[in-house]
Amino acid sequence: xxxxxxxxxxxxxxxxxxxxxxHFHDAVYLHDDQRLPTADHLFGFAAECAVKSLLLRFTTxxxxxxxxxxxxxxxxxxxxxxxxxxxxxxxxxxxxxxxxLTHGRNSPELLQAMDRLSDFASWNVADRxxxxxxxxxxxxxxxxEAATLVLTLHxxxxxxxxxx
Numbered sequence: 205x206x207x208x209x210x211x212x213x214x215x216x217x218x219x220x221x222x223x224x225x226x227h228f229h230d231a232v233y234l235h236d237d238q239r240l241p242t243a244d245h246l247f248g249f250a251a252e253c254a255v256k257s258l259l260l261r262f263t264t265x266x267x268x269x270x271x272x273x274x275x276x277x278x279x280x281x282x283x284x285x286x287x288x289x290x291x292x293x294x295x296x297x298x299x300x301x302x303x304x305l306t307h308g309r310n311s312p313e314l315l316q317a318m319d320r321l322s323d324f325a326s327w328n329v330a331d332r333x334x335x336x337x338x339x340x341x342x343x344x345x346x347x348x349e350a351a352t353l354v355l356t357l358h359x360x361x362x363x364x365x366x367x368x
Contacts, residue, residue, distance in 0.1 A: 224251075224253035227246045231246035235344060248347065251347075267281075281304070317353040320349065
């Protein structure tokens with residue numbers, strides 16, 4: 205944990221890791237209280253933040269530099285299919301970049317966690333503007349599991365300093 209009084213700026217990777225944990229803990233609390241729409245939303249944000257932290261830590265294709273080479277407050281990634289830099293959006297967009305993490309790695313934990321991210325394929329940030337009646341308990345439970353796997357993988361990677 206960085207010293208609160210230090211003059212050094214806290215890394216973006218660390219900020220995303222903290223946001224992932226915060227969103228996840230809030231989502232668990234809400235899920236346990238059967239407040240499914242908001243829990244579902246926060247599980248998506250938690251997974252998104254954990255994956256962004258991993259991408260920034262363990263790949264060179266994701267950076268805090270935009271498509272024009274200027275510093276950005278959001279991560280950008282090089283999309284080889286389009287041969288250009290693109291903003292790395294929410295979890296439903298982050299799924300496109302998962303192959304960057306798994307390339308050349310064969311860790312079963314990594315592959316399982318990244319595979320489970322597909323549970324977020326239909327997640328949409330715009331759902332925060334709906335009445336929440338279409339949220340299914342089984343889908344939220346799957347997304348909770350997926351977020352748990354990704355956050356566990358992230359924690360192990362931070363501790364060991366490597367993504368197997």
